[in-house]
Amino acid sequence: MAKYIAKRILKAVPLLLLITVICFVLMKLAPYDAVDALTRPDMSQAEIDRIRESYGLNDPVAVQYLRWLNNLLHGNFGYSLLSHTSIKYDLLIRIPNTILLMLPSYLTAYLLSIPLGLLAGSRRGKWPDKLIDGFCSIGIATPTFWFAMLLIYAFGYRMKLLPILGMHTVGMEKSLPDLLRHFLLPYLVLIFSFLPDLTRFVRSSAIGQWKEDYVLVQKAFGAGRSEILFRHVARNVLIPLITKLGMALPLLVTGAVITETVFSWPGIGSYFVKAVQAMDYPIVMSVLVLSGSLVILGNLLSDILYSIVDPRIRST
Amino acid sequence: MSENPEKNIQKEQEAEKRKDSASSPLLEIRGLHVSFQSRGKKLRAVRGIDLKLAPGEILGLVGESGSGKSVAMKAVMNLLPENARVEADSIHLDHLELLSLSETERRKLCGKTVSMIFQDPMTSLDPLMNVGGQLAEVLRRNAALRTKAEIRERSLDILKKVGIPAPEERLRQYPHELSGGMRQRILIAMALCSGPKLLIADEPTTALDVTIQAQILSLLDELRKEFQSSIILITHDMGVVASICQRIAILYGGLIMESGSAEDIFYHAGHPYTRALLRAVPGGDIEEGKRLLSIEGSPPSLMELPKGCPFAPRCEKAEERCFRELPGRTTLGEGHELFCHNP
Numbered sequence: 188m189a190k191y192i193a194k195r196i197l198k199a200v201p202l203l204l205l206i207t208v209i210c211f212v213l214m215k216l217a218p219y220d221a222v223d224a225l226t227r228p229d230m231s232q233a234e235i236d237r238i239r240e241s242y243g244l245n246d247p248v249a250v251q252y253l254r255w256l257n258n259l260l261h262g263n264f265g266y267s268l269l270s271h272t273s274i275k276y277d278l279l280i281r282i283p284n285t286i287l288l289m290l291p292s293y294l295t296a297y298l299l300s301i302p303l304g305l306l307a308g309s310r311r312g313k314w315p316d317k318l319i320d321g322f323c324s325i326g327i328a329t330p331t332f333w334f335a336m337l338l339i340y341a342f343g344y345r346m347k348l349l350p351i352l353g354m355h356t357v358g359m360e361k362s363l364p365d366l367l368r369h370f371l372l373p374y375l376v377l378i379f380s381f382l383p384d385l386t387r388f389v390r391s392s393a394i395g396q397w398k399e400d401y402v403l404v405q406k407a408f409g410a411g412r413s414e415i416l417f418r419h420v421a422r423n424v425l426i427p428l429i430t431k432l433g434m435a436l437p438l439l440v441t442g443a444v445i446t447e448t449v450f451s452w453p454g455i456g457s458y459f460v461k462a463v464q465a466m467d468y469p470i471v472m473s474v475l476v477l478s479g480s481l482v483i484l485g486n487l488l489s490d491i492l493y494s495i496v497d498p499r500i501r502s503t
Numbered sequence: 504m505s506e507n508p509e510k511n512i513q514k515e516q517e518a519e520k521r522k523d524s525a526s527s528p529l530l531e532i533r534g535l536h537v538s539f540q541s542r543g544k545k546l547r548a549v550r551g552i553d554l555k556l557a558p559g560e561i562l563g564l565v566g567e568s569g570s571g572k573s574v575a576m577k578a579v580m581n582l583l584p585e586n587a588r589v590e591a592d593s594i595h596l597d598h599l600e601l602l603s604l605s606e607t608e609r610r611k612l613c614g615k616t617v618s619m620i621f622q623d624p625m626t627s628l629d630p631l632m633n634v635g636g637q638l639a640e641v642l643r644r645n646a647a648l649r650t651k652a653e654i655r656e657r658s659l660d661i662l663k664k665v666g667i668p669a670p671e672e673r674l675r676q677y678p679h680e681l682s683g684g685m686r687q688r689i690l691i692a693m694a695l696c697s698g699p700k701l702l703i704a705d706e707p708t709t710a711l712d713v714t715i716q717a718q719i720l721s722l723l724d725e726l727r728k729e730f731q732s733s734i735i736l737i738t739h740d741m742g743v744v745a746s747i748c749q750r751i752a753i754l755y756g757g758l759i760m761e762s763g764s765a766e767d768i769f770y771h772a773g774h775p776y777t778r779a780l781l782r783a784v785p786g787g788d789i790e791e792g793k794r795l796l797s798i799e800g801s802p803p804s805l806m807e808l809p810k811g812c813p814f815a816p817r818c819e820k821a822e823e824r825c826f827r828e829l830p831g832r833t834t835l836g837e838g839h840e841l842f843c844h845n846p
Contacts, residue, residue, distance in 0.1 A: 400626040406582055407621075408641050408693060409614030411607075418640065419629045426631065498677040499630060 188494065195490050199483050206479035210472050211252050224268040224466045259476065265469040274473050277458065282440060284354060285454030289439050292377035296385055304389020305424065309416055311394055319386060326383030335376045335449040342372060352451045373450045377443060385431065392427055396420045426497055433489020437481035529700055529733050530556040534592035537578050541586065546805045548574040550757040561727060561734040563748030565741065567802050571757040572737045576703045580619050581609045597700055614645040618694035622706040624686035628678040634689055635674030645697035665692045666722060684715035698730045705737045720747050741784045745769060753777050756803050756813025763839035773841040776814045820845050
């Protein structure tokens with residue numbers, strides 16, 4: 188078991204390195220000159236060359252990459268080209284904001300999806316299934332930004348019940364009720380965007396489990412539907428759902444790009460979008476590396492969780 | 504309270520009935536029909552079969568895939584999917600008319616009065632629950648055991664009975680840690696927890712290798728003697744039937760072709776299909792390079808069953824009448840029945 192986990196962690200290292208290489212190469216291939224973000228049209232060529240030299244942009248690509256990687260490993264993400272603030276510092280402020288929004292939304296959707304999916308999957312083709320599955324179809328087909336706009340229009344503009352932008356009202360940064368009022372709309376939007384997919388997953392997994400031989404065997408031994416559902420089917424459905432939990436790890440950082448942007452939530456998503464628009468490449472690279480690493484870590488996490496929960500993997 | 508006198512009367516009646524149970528059958532099926540509705544088409548899997556099973560008897564239900572043998576028994580257990588339609592004149596089990604019982608009442612018979620084991624032991628157990636947990640669940644429900652100590656004791660006891668070595672260790676193990684034969688033994692143990700009067704074994708040895716097959720079959724026979732249960736053994740293997748069955752019913756196209764004692768079937772087979780089946784059993788005289796005998800053609804599609812005898816298109820003795828009408832019952836001897844125009 189410990190050996191298995193150690194092996195998985197070792198396997199993750201080359202993948203992480205590969206991610207940094209890909210991020211770096213993508214940025215190098217991007218059709219603009221990194222120096223453009225720093226220069227003004229009225230600068231002389233000599234000035235531009237000096238800036239280029241001072242940022243190390245004239246060095247060989249490999250040298251640039253290794254220098255960047257070395258900085259990353261020391262926790263130095265560099266500086267924003269525009270605001271000259273430390274990216275690490277920016278991230279440290281913004282990541283908690285995103286997590287504050289993402290974690291409750293994802294957990295709510297996750298916990299709701301289990302009873303909904305089990306109900307739909309166990310009553311396949313009956314009205315609860317049609318209702319839930321219909322909701323999922325609509326949910327999957329609805330663009331997040333459109334639904335966000337709809338809520339903003341209804342609750343923010345028409346009813347004027349809730350604020351539509353940001354995290355705090357100016358001057359009320361310490362007020363929890365104020366934060367909750369800002370939190371509610373993006374929270375709902377995110378639940379609505381995660382729930383259909385998760386419910387579908389639980390539903391199809393439950394349908395699959397009901398077809399398993401062991402269900403028929405349990406029936407032959409006199410078990411009732413609810414007994415089979417709670418003692419056998421639910422447990423077998425929850426195991427693959429654990430993988431979803433690991434996969435959700437990167438969402439904690441980059442899962443709400445659209446929602447954060449629509450609501451001007453000061454998290455990573457909106458930070459990233461602004462950086463892309465401003466060609467602030469150190470930020471873009473940092474966020475890419477971060478989310479890429481989280482994908483790997485998430486996979487690792489779900490593999491480890493799997494091996495803890497599933498006896499079939501535990502023993503190998 | 505008001506139900507008590509009624510229950511007493513019922514009990515007395517049951518006791519009386521038990522006295523003459525030696526002569527009255529444990530299971531009696533009359534006129535069982537099962538059809539499936541599938542994409543607007545009606546698939547007729549069982550088309551009116553009659554079966555009788557005496558207490559303590561072991562009956563072999565033999566037929567090719569799609570002959571309806573498994574479906575008929577699942578109808579008795581009420582295990583068919585929702586798109587199945589079951590019609591019967593009567594299904595009597597242990598003095599109860601199953602057709603007049605509610606779904607819940609029928610479910611409560613399952614595991615207690617009648618149990619079933621299936622073809623593939625590899626997928627028949629919940630992969631996430633250890634053997635002890637699965638046994639405990641069945642014991643709690645069907646043998647009314649409550650305390651952990653009781654359950655453990657009975658689990659160990661029953662695992663020993665089905666011939667599982669080191670039962671203490673097995674209780675902690677998960678299904679994937681056990682071999683197929685071992686899993687089938689555990690399923691048999693689960694099925695026998697409550698000492699059911701009838702055990703339906705649906706091709707219990709098909710997924711196992713030959714040496715294990717023989718072990719499982721002799722285990723079933725031993726347990727039948729010990730628990731005094733009856734067994735219905737569903738199989739397509741004449742060899743399996745020959746080794747333990749007392750009576751045999753041959754199914755084809757959802758109908759019984761011939762039924763009788765093992766001796767009747769093996770030595771005095773009347774139906775051309777039975778004889779063809781027996782010829783297809785590889786004997787000791789297999790020569791290298793010689794093809795095994797088989798029956799020409801393939802079983803009829805259950806979607807478009809012929810008007811007459813379903814075996815007629817493959818039958819060597821078929822005549823014009825066979826294609827036109829279903830044959831009626833011919834009694835050849837005590838308990839030896841035949842459905843054929845031209846035996």
